[in-house]
Amino acid sequence: MEWSSLPSGYSLILALLILVASIAFLVLRQRISTRSSGNDFLILGISDAGKTALLTKLEFGRILPTHTSMESNQFASPRSSSTDNAHTGTNAVRFVDIPGHFRLRPQYQDQLASARGLVFVLDSAQLARNVRDVAMALYDVLVHPAIGAARSPPPILVLCNKVDLFTAAPVATVKKMLETEMNRLRTTRSAALESHESEGDADASSGAAEYLGFEGQDFKFDHIPNEIRFQRLSVKNEDPQVVLDWAEENWWE
Amino acid sequence: MLDLFTILTRGGVVVWSKTFAPIQGNPINNLIDQVLIGEHGYSDKQRYTTGPYELQWATANDYNLVFVTAFQKVLQLTYIHELLQIVKQKFCSLYGERIQSHDWSAIDFDSEFLDVLDALESQSEKMALLSHQSTTKKEKRVWDDSKITSERMKEFDYSGTADEVSTGDQLDHLVDSTAMGQRSADGQYSVQDLERPSQSDDDEDDDTDGNQPATSATGRLVSFFQSLTGRKALQESDLTPVMERMREHLMAKNVASDIADHICSSVGQSLLSMPASALGGTGMFSSTQKAVRSAMETTLQRILTPHTPVDLLRDIESARISNRPYSIVFVGVNGVGKSTNLSKVCFWLLQNKLKVLIAACDTFRSGAVEQLRVHAHNLKALSDNAVVDIFERGYGKDSAGIAKDAITYAKNNQYDVVLVDTAGRMQDNEPLMRALAKLVSVNDPDKIIFVGEALVGNEAVDQLKKFNQALKDFSGLARPRHIDGIILTKFDTIDDKVGAALSMTYTTGQPILFVGTGQTYTDLKNMKISHVVQSLLSN
Numbered sequence: 001m002e003w004s005s006l007p008s009g010y011s012l013i014l015a016l017l018i019l020v021a022s023i024a025f026l027v028l029r030q031r032i033s034t035r036s037s038g039n040d041f042l043i044l045g046i047s048d049a050g051k052t053a054l055l056t057k058l059e060f061g062r063i064l065p066t067h068t069s070m071e072s073n074q075f076a077s078p079r080s081s082s083t084d085n086a087h088t089g090t091n092a093v094r095f096v097d098i099p100g101h102f103r104l105r106p107q108y109q110d111q112l113a114s115a116r117g118l119v120f121v122l123d124s125a126q127l128a129r130n131v132r133d134v135a136m137a138l139y140d141v142l143v144h145p146a147i148g149a150a151r152s153p154p155p156i157l158v159l160c161n162k163v164d165l166f167t168a169a170p171v172a173t174v175k176k177m178l179e180t181e182m183n184r185l186r187t188t189r190s191a192a193l194e195s196h197e198s199e200g201d202a203d204a205s206s207g208a209a210e211y212l213g214f215e216g217q218d219f220k221f222d223h224i225p226n227e228i229r230f231q232r233l234s235v236k237n238e239d240p241q242v243v244l245d246w247a248e249e250n251w252w253e
Numbered sequence: 254m255l256d257l258f259t260i261l262t263r264g265g266v267v268v269w270s271k272t273f274a275p276i277q278g279n280p281i282n283n284l285i286d287q288v289l290i291g292e293h294g295y296s297d298k299q300r301y302t303t304g305p306y307e308l309q310w311a312t313a314n315d316y317n318l319v320f321v322t323a324f325q326k327v328l329q330l331t332y333i334h335e336l337l338q339i340v341k342q343k344f345c346s347l348y349g350e351r352i353q354s355h356d357w358s359a360i361d362f363d364s365e366f367l368d369v370l371d372a373l374e375s376q377s378e379k380m381a382l383l384s385h386q387s388t389t390k391k392e393k394r395v396w397d398d399s400k401i402t403s404e405r406m407k408e409f410d411y412s413g414t415a416d417e418v419s420t421g422d423q424l425d426h427l428v429d430s431t432a433m434g435q436r437s438a439d440g441q442y443s444v445q446d447l448e449r450p451s452q453s454d455d456d457e458d459d460d461t462d463g464n465q466p467a468t469s470a471t472g473r474l475v476s477f478f479q480s481l482t483g484r485k486a487l488q489e490s491d492l493t494p495v496m497e498r499m500r501e502h503l504m505a506k507n508v509a510s511d512i513a514d515h516i517c518s519s520v521g522q523s524l525l526s527m528p529a530s531a532l533g534g535t536g537m538f539s540s541t542q543k544a545v546r547s548a549m550e551t552t553l554q555r556i557l558t559p560h561t562p563v564d565l566l567r568d569i570e571s572a573r574i575s576n577r578p579y580s581i582v583f584v585g586v587n588g589v590g591k592s593t594n595l596s597k598v599c600f601w602l603l604q605n606k607l608k609v610l611i612a613a614c615d616t617f618r619s620g621a622v623e624q625l626r627v628h629a630h631n632l633k634a635l636s637d638n639a640v641v642d643i644f645e646r647g648y649g650k651d652s653a654g655i656a657k658d659a660i661t662y663a664k665n666n667q668y669d670v671v672l673v674d675t676a677g678r679m680q681d682n683e684p685l686m687r688a689l690a691k692l693v694s695v696n697d698p699d700k701i702i703f704v705g706e707a708l709v710g711n712e713a714v715d716q717l718k719k720f721n722q723a724l725k726d727f728s729g730l731a732r733p734r735h736i737d738g739i740i741l742t743k744f745d746t747i748d749d750k751v752g753a754a755l756s757m758t759y760t761t762g763q764p765i766l767f768v769g770t771g772q773t774y775t776d777l778k779n780m781k782i783s784h785v786v787q788s789l790l791s792n
Contacts, residue, residue: 047286052264052265052266056266059355060357060358064266064267064357065266065267065270066261066265066266066267067259067261067265067267067279067281067282067285068265068282068285068286068290069263069264069265070263070264070265070285070289070290071262071263071264071317072264073262073264073265073266075355097264099265101286101290102558102559102560102561102562103290103555103558103559103560104290104555105558106554106558106782106783107551107554107555132562132567133562136562136564184567184570185564185567187566188564188566188567188570189564191566191604191605192564192566192779193601193767193777193778193779194778194779195778195779195780195781195784196744196768196770196778196779196780196781196784
């Protein structure tokens with residue numbers, strides 16, 4: 001480069017200029033990325049429910065073979081929804097697929113705060129076997145301060161996936177099973193021991209403090225502040241239009 | 254020879270895959286679950302066996318890709334490591350850009366892959382053939398009484414001539430030219446510095462093309478700006494000193510030394526050649542140290558988070574529905590607080606209106622049964638209508654039999670939970686460990702809880718490994734049991750030296766159910782993972 005032959009004073013100034021420019025650029029880029037973070041629709045659920053498959057279907061229109069996710073997926077850069085384009089160019093819908101593996105869940109707790117809506121995917125063919133895990137995952141999401149106690153609680157779409165399978169439970173049964181299980185879970189959770197060192201913490205997110213629904217009544221999904229909807233879908237065979245419609249609906253609220 | 258070769262993103266999407274035979278089960282999911290996420294003692298060797306398969310893998314951190322290959326574990330394939338490295342290099346250079354822009358349509362890697370595979374397979378076959386020929390050429394020696402001819406003599410003469418020895422052809426393989434030391438100006442030969450053995454050859458490639466431009470003045474400036482904008486990839490040389498400090502820091506927090514080694518090397522591997530911007534959110538001014546710290550934080554959190562959700566009360570509830578008592582066995586070395594913490598657990602269960610039977614199976618130490626009797630008496634007095642009883646058969650009896658009788662008694666008298674107290678034993682005491690394995694295999698308890706003190710350092714690993722091993726070796730069962738959970742006692746005495754918590758969960762992969770934090774019945778708490786992680790990383 002020719003500037004290396006310049007007097008050292010010039011190169012210093014040049015370096016400073018580049019420094020300032022790059023800082024400005026980075027700060028700007030960060031500002032943009034934080035602004036768009038509130039637009040995410042998070043795809044949640046336990047492993048093997050079909051979260052990544054749903055995302056690939058949404059973004060690419062077809063299912064790619066998948067394995068257990070080790071990281072979250074977001075393929076498209078924020079994508080303008082069809083109605084948005086007419087109004088403003090800045091708002092955009094984005095789906096983010098959060099890994100369902102139990103060990104990875106704590107890493108993504110913070111992302112819940114930036115959710116515009118939640119898509120909770122479950123495998124309705126396997127539900128009889130893993131209803132405890134599913135209910136626990138859903139429970140943990142619902143008691144999260146950013147979801148249950150938020151000023152405008154984000155809407156939740158419970159997607160009963162894999163309905164093409166013969167053993168798939170119908171939506172009403174899924175709802176009933178989850179309610180029963182979460183009722184039990186609520187009892188055991190409130191009886192759990194408190195965590196150590198939690199006395200001093202103001203943000204004791206240990207699970208013992210939160211209580212879902214109304215005391216003295218069996219848990220019903222109507223009791224939670226979030227708008228919750230149950231929907232059946234076979235990601236494999238059907239078009240995920242219901243998810244897009246739901247996202248569109250909740251876009252302006 | 255291979256059964257499967259798959260290239261997938263860390264997000265779990267299969268980018269390219271080739272199967273050579275129908276695959277049983279889902280070996281790749283097992284690998285991800287137990288090794289890549291589970292981080293359970295496998296990090297040093299890049300191989301893993303599940304079912305009939307052996308899996309080996311390589312990662313390309315800069316493109317977020319994982320390359321996995323599976324083959325029948327009975328085969329001894331020597332070229333797998335090479336295959337993974339070559340395919341990784343080829344694939345990244347061909348499709349790296351497209352992978353990063355999420356353009357996964359029509360990646361046609363088949364022909365390139367098969368070329369590489371064929372070349373390697375024929376090469377290894379040739380090698381095998383060569384060694385085979387050299388062995389068959391040797392004639393059978395005949396031992397008879399006939400006279401030895403001079404030709405025969407020559408044949409047996411292995412001493413060789415002088416010039417044969419001096420031709421260095423055959424000796425070349427004895428010295429690895431890359432590992433040669435340097436001869437200094439005064440002719441002194443100094444041995445090459447020892448490098449960390451975990452570095453594979455691809456790291457060296459990165460080093461050379463990463464460091465060379467940095468030597469010139471302009472290059473240094475460029476690299477400075479790259480590090481400023483967070484686009485520069487981390488290099489081994491930046492990482493080593495930081496990792497070394499981190500390792501010492503962990504050991505100072507009472508983490509067992511080999512576990513600190515494992516964790517540091519696995520965190521180091523995951524950071525290598527990863528663009529700094531991908532490391533810590535903002536990334537722009539983050540130094541290596543910050544990146545290491547945040548990667549360490551997520552890793553520690555992942556290790557400490559249990560593999561499956563633990564909800565003891567929920568388990569007891571399901572046992573009650575199926576109308577049988579839920580049995581928990583407490584095991585551990587002497588004097589760690591088995592009986593004390595058993596009584597704390599008992600208090601908590603009583604608070605939840607459960608009926609508890611305590612089986613006094615410590616038939617060895619004098620006073621053990623009386624100690625439990627006092628606890629039972631106190632617990633009864635503490636809460637109204639508490640149903641807690643003690644099942645005892647005195648001293649010197651077979652503990653397995655007592656536990657069996659206790660469980661039967663509990664079933665007949667509608668108790669919800671049976672807590673089995675066992676005698677403390679040293680992990681090396683084989684007769685006692687056999688007795689414990691017998692107790693477990695005879696009664697098949699719902700949970701085996703290891704009680705360990707938070708004060709131990711390196712010893713924690715040894716204790717847990719040997720207890721687990723004994724349960725496996727001496728049980729005689731087809732599906733031997735293992736430790737299902739841990740209670741960490743004396744947690745209030747250790748301040749921020751919480752390393753034992755990490756050592757124990759890392760060794761077993763099992764969760765810490767409770768921590769004991771004091772002398773009273775209420776001093777049993779849930780462990781807060783985030784707090785432990787902070788304690789481990791704090792100065």
